[in-house]
């Protein structure tokens with residue numbers, strides 16, 4: 001069976017490595033997606049275990065169109081009763097980039113009619129549309145004249161892990177946080193510090209990785225559980241097998257933040273993820289922190305500056321550079337931000353640069369090796 005795992009821009013390679021380690025075959029990266037092959041048990045496993053997938057689609061048909069009518073004809077030929085009954089509800093997510101459709105919603109309406117009519121012709125009844133809680137979520141992708149129709153096996157996006165119920169302003173997407181950590185090459189033997197941890201997303205994702213806790217463990221629901229052919233015994237077996245890998249790790253993870261309220265949120269989220277023993281949290285201004293491991297990793301996701309005066313945000317970024325240089329010598333620091341102007345005030349020369357997206361926001365992720373003399377110029 002062919003599947004498509006969707007991800008955030010910039011994490012395609014990390015996701016393809018994850019998929020290979022989960023047993024996927026014929027893995028190919030695409031734009032914000034990775035194509036792979038496997039069986040139903042792999043589909044369940046990827047939903048439960050992949051840290052950098054946003055959702056997993058199962059393509060059920062693809063065909064070319066020369067007009068709008070061809071979408072209706074192609075959609076009517078699919079044996080929809082393999083996937084749903086007239087009593088079920090469904091919803092369609094259209095992703096359209098085609099000269100045949102100026103309006104994305106219109107393509108979705110055509111496919112909806114094709115599904116409804118094919119059921120009505122066979123049974124006299126038709127499934128109804130429910131956009132808030134559908135039993136089956138259909139993904140309609142049209143690129144020029146190529147239509148691909150898939151069923152979304154996740155439905156609720158996989159970044160919604162379930163542990164983050166309290167969040168500070170501008171939290172990182174959980175998939176992005178996991179992706180940054182996997183991309184960084186961090187090994188659990190090295191101390192990990194997030195000195196602007198907000199709701200704790202980076203420390204928690206690192207803790208899940210270190211303790212081999214599947215990211216799906218806290219979720220109540222995956223879309224495939226509502227499929228007609230859902231094999232509950234198989235899913236229970238996969239969960240048991242994956243959960244049996246969970247172990248205590250000697251990992252040292254520290255999170256801190258200048259806001260006491262935010263630290264309280266982070267503590268509640270860490271407790272929900274079952275990681276209170278692995279992650280220490282405290283209130284602190286970053287400028288007062290010192291590294292406790294000169295081979296440690298520091299992950300920084302500073303404010304982007306939307307709610308702060310430009311001079312203040314520049315001073316904050318300058319303080320980050322100075323603190324890294326003086327208090328975190330020897331460490332490897334990774335910083336992600338969308339504020340490219342303020343970034344110049346860090347004053348450190350990056351070793352690596354990656355473009356990533358936090359939701360719709362374009363960000364840059366920079367790696368700094370904090371050996372002596374890295375800072376280009378000292379700010380007074």
Ligand SMILES: C[S@@+](CC[C@H](N)C(=O)[O-])C[C@H]1O[C@@H](n2cnc3c(N)ncnc32)[C@H](O)[C@@H]1O
Nearest residue numbers: 171172196197198199201257258285286301303
């Ligand atoms: C973009 S948010 C971090 C979001 C976090 N990664 C999450 O997923 O929730 C930036 C955080 O930096 C904190 N912060 C701002 N200035 C700080 C400073 N001088 N020292 C420590 N934390 C600071 C803010 O309180 C805020 O929680």
